[in-house]
């Protein structure tokens with residue numbers, strides 16, 4: 001099965017109130033109506049204990065990708081330990097020296113911007129299509145190259161993660177059938193918001209795949225939950241933000257938790273982000289790795305097995321997923 005890749009999701013439209021007779025994107029709402037306050041149906045309130053504080057940037061782990069491909073065994077074992085700690089303690093890290101050209105990252109963000117600026121009727125024509133059927137579009141080619149390069153980066157990271165879980169390098173690739181793993185290209189647009197404190201770009205969620213790579217146009221707005229508190233993330237220039245997803249939590253039998261994150265909006269600059277998760281192939285039945293159930297830890301299986309496609313279908317229906325497969329084990 002060829003990897004499925006979906007292109008350009010204008011996420012904030014999801015929040016169009018259901019009672020609206022004609023669905024209008026948030027972008028259209030902001031631009032054509034020149035809003036100075038947000039319609040009450042869009043308002044989103046947080047408990048005071050859910051608002052974000054700032055964490056000094058240096059405490060967010062940074063992983064140097066070039067060390068992962070090092071042939072020096074000492075360096076390799078150190079970076080694998082760092083990767084294990086980053087996945088275990090944060091479920092989130094910044095990835096530097098990853099080899100994806102800065103120019104490609106910028107062109108991809110610019111391409112998404114151009115796409116978002118197309119008239120709604122034109123954008124609709126792309127609904128539900130995959131890259132193959134939309135070639136000829138310059139942005140499509142750039143996005144395809146970006147997807148290819150990010151897929152390679154994630155696969156390399158997953159070799160390191162296989163080792164950090166105590167397996168051989170190819171463990172996750174084989175167990176999750178990554179050759180036909182589901183990769184998604186999700187571009188998010190956050191138009192200016194006149195009252196950012198009353199709205200939310202993307203509410204708190206976890207991603208469904210194994211690992212996700214995220215970039216943004218240096219505006220800021222991503223917040224992650226760490227030890228029950230929310231933190232703003234200010235990415236290093238040209239880095240990828242990497243987060244651990246639901247299926248890594250399941251496969252690792254809970255050693256690595258799927259990190260909760262959300263994106264806030266602002267009133268100064270339009271933000272664009274691109275999230276590229278890579279997951280198992282759709283027909284893979286994912287369950288905790290047997291070695292992590294019967295191993296020294298003696299931890300019983302903490303998740304029910306589920307086919308990735310069924311998991312995705314549940315998610316598309318808006319039903320809880322991770323909570324559905326998680327078992328109440330000690």
Ligand SMILES: O=C(O)CCC(=O)C(=O)O
Pocket residue numbers: 186188202207214216221222223261262263273274275
């Ligand atoms: O825009 C962001 O920073 C987060 C996007 C995100 O979480 C997603 O697309 O799943």
Ligand SMILES: [Fe+2]
Pocket residue numbers: 205206207261275
């Ligand atoms: Fe996400």
